[in-house]
Amino acid sequence: MTINCKGNLIDLSAPKVMGILNLTPDSFYDGGKHKNEKDILNHVEHMLNAGATFIDAGAYSSRPNADDVSEAEELHRMIPIIDLILKHFPETILSIDTFRSRVAEKSIEAGASIINDISAGNLDKNMLPTVAKLKVPYIMMHMRGTPKTMQQQTNYGNLIKDIIFYFSERLAAAKALGIKDIIIDPGFGFAKTLEQNYTLLNNLELLKMIDKPLLAGVSRKSMIYKKLDITAQEALNGTSVLNTIALQKGAKILRVHDVKEAVECIKLIEALEVRS
Incomplete structure (x- = not known):
């Protein structure tokens, strides 16, 4: 289970x-x-020293009801930072969090390694052909609608079956274009209610049938702080708990704000597996 990053x-x-x-x-x-x-x-150095394999840079907020950002502004925010990071930390494996094909292309040309697309190509018809041309790993996430509309699109017949069907369709489209290194992200917090997020986590191992590496992104999200009636700033402990569960259910990448604690989760789970 490998991906080729440059x-x-x-x-x-x-x-x-x-x-x-x-x-x-x-x-x-x-x-x-x-x-x-x-x-x-300083932040990138801290994350790398704490054990991050990847750094995921995003210049467009995808939180619910976030303001729209123009493509020009997203590029203005992103490209200089790619240059900056790779100048000081040239071995960094940079993932670019974008749903726009032009941002993806310019970012890879600037030295980034991975494209992380919240829409799995659904918000830009040129995204999948662009990723295929660039020959880079592609993270495709499950979402309905856009960041502005997604929380009005939480009506599922069967949440897990619908997510698996979604990925089967998007994977077929990607494979038809020759995209090989694909990671799936079930999209915690995207077009899902609070309880649906926990249904998804509770059944996360069922996504193994898709036979692609699984990314889990629960870090400090509302599924934690709303459930515990705390703030995102207070949600590190809850994040570690849910990261541990995600690892036990097959997650291969933890996307997090707090790298040291996530690395510790992995080390402890690995210690359990050695004893089993």
Whole structure:
């Protein structure tokens, strides 16, 4: 179970951590926190030193009801930061969180390695052909609608079956174009109610039948802080609990704000597996 990142084969048979770098002013947890080059580099260095295999940079907030950002603004935020990070940390495996094919293409040309698309190609008809042309790993997420409309689209016949069907259709479209390295993200918090998020987590192992590496992104999300009646800033402990469950149910990548704690979750789960 490997993916090819610019010639480097990353083995996902052992779970890895993806650290989040938000370049937006309005992200639900750390929006506007990294305002200058020094802060960005310090944060990236901290995540790499803590054990992140990937850094996932996003310049368009996908939280519910987030303001729209133009393609030009997304590129203006993204490309200089890719240059900055790779100048100081040239071995960094950068994932780019975007649903726009032009942002994807310009980011890969700037030196990024992976495209992480919340829409699985549904919001830009050129995304899948672009990823196929670029020959890079592709993370496709389950979502309905757009970030503005997704929380009005939570009516499912059977949540898990519908998600599996969604991925079977999107994987077929990607494979038809020759995209090989694909990771699936079931999209916790995207077009799902609070209880549906827990139904998804409780049945996460069923997604193994798709036979693709599974990414889990629950870090500090509302499924934690609303359930516990706390804030996102107080949701680290809940994040670690749900990350541990996700690992036990087959997750191979944890996408997180707090890398050190996620790495510890992986180490402890691995210790259990060695004893079993």
